[in-house]
Amino acid sequence: MFYIESPGMRSLLTRLDVDTFEMLTAASSIIRPGVAESGMMQEFIARHKDPKRRRYLIPGMEKILGETYGVMIYQEDVIKVAHHIAGLTLEEADLLRRAMSGKLRSKSAMIRIEERFFESCDTRGLKKHVAKELWRQISSFAGYAFCKAHSASFALLSYQVAYLKVHYPAEFMAGVLSNGGGYYSAAVYIQEARRLGLKILLPCVNKSLYSYMGKGDQLRIGLQAIKNLKRNTAETVIEERKKNGDYTSLKDFLVRTRAGFEDTVHLIKCGAMDCFGMARPDLLRQLDIYVKYRRILDTLQESLFADEEIELENKVIDGLDYSTEERCRAEVNAFDYMVTRHPLQFYGGWINDPTVTTASEIPKMHGKNVKMVGWFMTAKRIRTKDGKAMKFLSLEDLTDTFEAVLFPETYAKYAEKTLSFGPYLVEGKVDALSGNNLIVNKLEVIGGELDMELLQGATYSESNYNGENEKIFEEETQITLNLDKEKLIRAYAG
Incomplete structure (x- = not known):
């Protein structure tokens, strides 16, 4: 469904228990890289769930950021904080917003805006640590934040397609596939x-x-x-x-x-x-x-x-x-897909194993160690802040979908195996925060029952993450072809 079907967005909607248009609008904005990387996404979720955590840096912020629990999540929030709290004029506040959006290319102009921000905060009598925290939040996310109208337009379309999927599933899925x-x-x-x-x-x-x-x-x-x-x-x-x-x-x-x-x-x-x-x-x-x-x-x-x-x-x-x-x-x-059977149905011994947890069961398994079987849907590889590679595998079984998260140490062990369609046998702990994420500590590709020639012509594809999917695929493929375990470990351990 438009904008809300990615693994990250589905996990966010679950964590927020989204049941209003306003919260769907907020979710459409806080999933953006800037808000997430500033730490404000996690803070917003925590404050949404626990009113006791809703606090404001200074008196007066509740009036302008009460709707978002004191967290800046929209571009308008930057203007409101810069004007009402820091004391900039509306023109200066909008200039700050545009600068953070990358529309102000002059480095010297950026320096002047930053200096003006802190001067104005000092004139207002704001403590230095408060001014620094406000600037940190603004500078870390504003370049990637939506304006509220943009988020609302995404939320409206997301709501409409969700309604169609629930009430007209056949027509909706036909439209998506067509x-x-x-x-x-x-x-x-x-x-x-x-x-x-x-x-x-x-x-x-x-x-x-x-x-x-x-x-x-x-x-x-x-x-x-x-x-x-x-x-x-x-x-x-x-x-x-x-x-x-x-x-x-x-x-x-x-x-x-x-x-x-x-x-x-x-x-x-x-x-x-x-x-x-x-x-x-x-x-x-x-x-x-x-x-x-x-x-x-x-x-x-x-x-x-x-x-x-x-x-x-x-x-x-x-x-x-x-x-x-x-x-x-x-x-x-x-x-490029099967109709007569789901590929996992060729593995009845595994999918009927009572020790295997199904995707529909994991929301009830928070914090528990489980064993799961899944078929490949899509994948995304990223690097952590210290440069180490990790991977997210989106998998499905006959009941639902789930996310298998391979942190760097685990990914270094199993990177070459993640090129397969599966089926995967994965073991790990269900993440209590995300609801349907499995933190993997062991991964195997099940073999022997399905003739893999069935998949001739089908294509492996990773999600287009940062435009590097082809480069990532070629790199992993070359490593797999070389079958050099030491090289594999070095390449993926960082």
Whole structure:
């Protein structure tokens, strides 16, 4: 969902117990890097939960920052504090705000503004430590803070899409998938739709539109999801069906659409022609016979698809269809995700293990050591203030999603394993503050049950964090290829 679906934002909303538009607006601002890095995000959360912690640097601040518990979280807060508390004129206060936003490039001008701020504080009789703390808060976050109107506009849109997801889940998920998703891959949204209780339907030449369709408790995959299908073929299939009705057989489809061999193969393999009541291998063999006839007739300068005398429907039928694994492979090749099964369902021994905690259970497991199994959703690697690398893995099981946090020491041990889709077996302690974060102390990639060729064509992707995702991926891949454990430890231990 717009702006609030990232792991960090979902964790923040949980910690704040957001239930009002005003608090959603505040959350949209305090998640910004400046507020978080200044320490004000944690302070805001603490003051929101515990009124006894709501304190103000000086008398008078409650009047102007009472709504935010004495914490500056909006750009307007900078202006109010600079004007009402520090004593700057409104013009000077706005100049300070613009300077902190990076719009004032002159270093000498910045120095003059800082000097003017402290001079004005001194004139007002503010103690030096108070003035320094005010300046620290302003200078540490203002460049990345939203104005309140900006936060409110984000909050309004977030509320609207949340409403749609709750009350119209099928239509909402269809819209998300048709428009390229958001923070996550299409595979993640498909599994989220399944968790919402929706039945995922394969593409169908007689039912699908170009985009995904949602209605009631069903989500139909659109022809756009078949990654190797030409768009003009998909549009022809839809337009011909609208004009002359459903297709009755493979032959009827070919005669009416004149679809090419490769496009037809893609449609058959992914299940878009299951509506003809034949096994997919039989449809493929039937297609081969059509092609052979066409080649023969082409030598006679005739058109295969105009020849209504060719009857092949009762030839080549043996009724043997794809196995579950073959269906999943075809789905991954077509869509980059599975529909018939979630990948974790190939690991029944693990997901049914009573000692494994599910994602839906961890909100009740604060502070406890647990063992969990999860499939890769997305990942983000960052560096701590002292330059050491750590990683956040967003994982899912059949019940919900959770975050696996690998701090530097743990990440140094398991960095090469975090390139896999999984499934991961992770052990650690549930973070009491965040609610659904697992602080990992052990990580393994489970193997042996799922043929990883099923994932051919699927892509590993990290979230676009600071524009370095490609660099990070290449670095980790090279380290993994080298299989040099000592180099790995040195690279990730900092």
